[in-house]
Structure formats: C-alpha cells, structure tokens
Amino acid sequence: TFDEGPVAEVTPWVLDLLDAHDIKATFFLVGDNVRRNPEIFKEIKRRGHSWGNHTMHHLQGMKVTTMRYMRDVTEADNLIGSILFRPPHGLLRWKQAATLKAHYNIVMYDLVTRDYSKKLTPEKVIENVKHYTRNGSIIVFHDSLKAERNLREALPAAIKWLKEQGYEFCR
Secondary structure (H helix, E strand, O other): OEEOOOOOOOHHHHHHHHHHOOOOOEEEEOHHHHHHOHHHHHHHHHOOOEEEEOOOOOOOHHHOOHHHHHHHHHHHHHHHOOOEEOOHHHOOOHHHHHHHHOOOEEOOOOEEOOOOOOOOOHHHHHHHHHHHOOOOOOEEEEOOOOOHHHHHHHHHHHHHHHHHOOOOOOO
C-alpha cells in the first residue's frame, strides 16, 4: 500500500514501477493532493489500482476533535469516493473509529517501512521490510516528497526481495 499521495514528483514513478512488475496496490490518498493532482488520481484508477481515503489534510485523529476529523474525512471523500479508509499515523479516537466504521472499511497495516524518515537510509528501509514482513502483511510505503529519497531505492529492492521470497502481491 502507499499513503499520502498523489504527488507529481513521485506517484507516476511508483505507478510505472508497479506496472513493470505487474503489481496492483492500494493507494490511500490525501484529498488535498487529489485536488492538486486530479490527473494522477485518474491514472491510479485507470491502471487498475485500488484507492482509499487518508483524510483531506493528513490529520492525526488524536490531535483534533471527532467533529473536525469527520469534516476532514468527508471533504476528502467528496474527491476520492471510496469505502476504504486509513487513518494518518494509524491513530484514531474511539469515537472517530466508531463513526468511520459506519461508512468505511478501515484498513490498517502491520509494517510501516518508515521510508519517510530522514534518519533512515534506503538500506535500513529495506531491512525493515525483510525483518518484519510475514504472510499476509500489509506493508506501507509513501508516495510523498518526504519519502522520495528512500523510496526510489528501497521500493525496487523490496519488490525484488519479496518476489524472491515467494510473496505474492494483492490489493
């Protein structure tokens, strides 16, 4: 899965790499990025990937009221139109989760690659994939500017390693 896109500098490259490996993924999109990059959003759909809501402004549920959070989710939904939802940073208040479950399938994960971290090298991101991947893992990469430096090296290497280990990709 990929969080935080679409962004013009990264998402098209991710889409091309996935196509080259015949992989379909799920993109959890920030509504404001969809607003700025509607053609890239259309391309995600055209290429057969799944997509979900990641709020309008990448809000952390624990830092805002439920009313504010749900307004942000709804604003994003007006652009994204998906029953899939992933909370930024994986954090929600109980009331937010209960409200979301009435309208969305909340998709969490078990492996965050931390590709966005300036403290990590691409090699460390790949190590995270190798160390924590298990059967059925939902792996999170980021198609964002902050992840780009690590992503361009780590994603192709991770795909190669996962295939060598016999893992299959599904969305």
